[in-house]
Amino acid sequence: MKIKATFLGGAGEVGKSSIMISDNKINIMLDYGVKLQEEPVEYPILPREKIDVVIPSHAHLDHSGAVPILFKRGEPKVIATDLTLELSYLLLNDSLKISKKRRERLPFSKRDLKSMMRNSTPIRYRTPKKIGGIKIELFDAGHIPGSASILMSKEKKIFYTGDIKMKDSRLLNGCSLPDKTDVLIIESTYGDKKQPKREDEEKKLKRYVREALTNNDIALIPTFAVGRAQEILLVLEEFADFIAIDGMAKQATEIIYYYKRYIKNSEKLKKIMKRITWIRNMRQRKNIIRKGGIVLTTAGMLGGGPIIFYLQELHDNPKTKILFSGFLVEDTPGYNLLKTGVYSNEEMVGEKNNFKVKCEMHRLDFSAHADREELLNIIKKLSPKKVICVHGDNPKKFAKDVEEIFNIDAFAPKIGEEIVL
Ligand SMILES: [Zn+2]
Known part of the structure; x- marks a missing residue:
């Protein structure tokens, strides 16, 4: 059975990350964030399909900031680490408070946020959960406390890094990764940049x-x-x-x-x-x-x-x-x-x-993202057949480099594009 990914945001840009993973039975939303730097704030494309499950990879608003919008017309399940759920609530509630102060209207209300929290189930890293025939497993992404990369297994293994960091910092251990994966959806914020020591x-x-x-x-x-x-x-x-x-x-x-x-x-x-x-x-x-x-x-x-x-x-x-x-x-x-x-x-x-x-x-640069070398190491370690580059200013260039270095298919999708995985 074919699994496809639709890129509703965060493709060719940093902000409003959102990928819908679908087979003919279930629609899973990986991240549903906002792009705060735009004026007015931008949101990902609203999916036509009914969303069954949302998995915010971490609490940063460019990955979680639009999740309550999905509760305007449904009650999807939310799966994330307990810390991501708690921090997302803190940040989303703060967005509501700020908008009230500024007399702006957000596309979601406190009620939607509460509905999101009510439908949330915390899961731990490395504790697989089966949803509609797809096995979901979270891995520590090493980006911020509670951040996760998401592995989805059916006939194929699909791994979405979210925001990821391979090296240890003072606060966190570097990411943990599964053994191998068929399809890798990877962030590329620092795809063409080196970070200082x-x-x-x-x-x-x-x-x-x-x-x-x-x-x-x-x-x-x-x-x-x-x-x-x-x-x-x-x-x-x-x-x-x-x-x-x-x-x-x-x-x-x-x-x-x-x-x-x-x-x-x-x-x-x-x-x-x-x-x-x-x-x-x-x-x-x-x-x-x-x-x-x-x-x-x-x-x-x-x-x-x-x-x-x-x-x-x-x-x-x-x-x-x-x-x-x-x-x-x-x-x-x-x-x-x-x-x-x-x-x-x-x-x-x-x-x-x-x-x-x-x-x-x-x-100063205390980045919590993998730099180019770390990104290439992640690809090497997972040895995927297909790499999809998102979340970066120039993922096209990074995809081209990946294709040349590893001799595998690599793409940088556009917003709204659908790819069969
Ligand atoms: Zn982040």
Whole structure:
């Protein structure tokens, strides 16, 4: 029986990841995310078919942010790790709160989100579950806590990496992989990019932080709430007494610690969590600005969250350091700030939303994605007959390279394209 994949989003782009896997009995949705960097926010194509099961690979909104939309007209089952379900709820609920504040309407409601949670079943890594004749098994993807790659077996083995990282980080072990697979659907964010050495990035980060602390200045570290914030905490362990954590990064850190079996060294994280300052109110924020220290806060690309308060307060001070910790999507306020030196955010109303930033700025790369070499190693290890490249700025180029290197079929589908696997 033929199994086909329809690429509803995340094909030839980073954002709104979504792949529908179907045979004639069942439709499984792998990820259903949003593309936040677009204005207005973009969503994947709405499938005509009835969806039976949704499997969000991990909690990042570009993979999970549109899942509640599927509950507008049905009640599919949701399968994911327990931590992915919990973190997705945190982030989706926050999206609802933000849209209410901005008086925007999301294409889903709190009721849809609740329906999604009600229909959710957590499963563990390496614990196969049979759905409509297809065996589903999750593998640790090493990308963020709880992240999974998805193996589907019927006559063929189909493996979807989701976002994946092969090398260990401070927070996580690298991914685990099945033995072999027939079809590999692989992310290719860094398909043509090399990443700097992690040790070098850590050294640089520590050097900048030390400089700021010596002079009682502020080191402002914008971060993603899930994964990156905890990684930075571990990297900056020796400075824990000087770190203040703010925004959504706080709840995410607490949740991730609660699900500690997903992380490499929970005892170390616990010790750090006891030493840092948890910002709960404006008085504490003003206090840290006066005293100096390290501020770790959301949002990573400066689109919202308490980072904006700190920028508004500190933008005139050339001694403040702003240390970006990873990839900045084009046209986000963070990307534009680094490029032009001006912070501009049209989504903020009634607040100071356009100003020159005189702070010292650096971009470091603590990527949680596999780089080109790791991606090629994943392909080598799984020795598939067919490779499908998604989630990247130029997956076409990567697919061509894969074809040449391994002498196998490789494609980079377009949005809406259907491929027989
Ligand atoms: Zn991700």
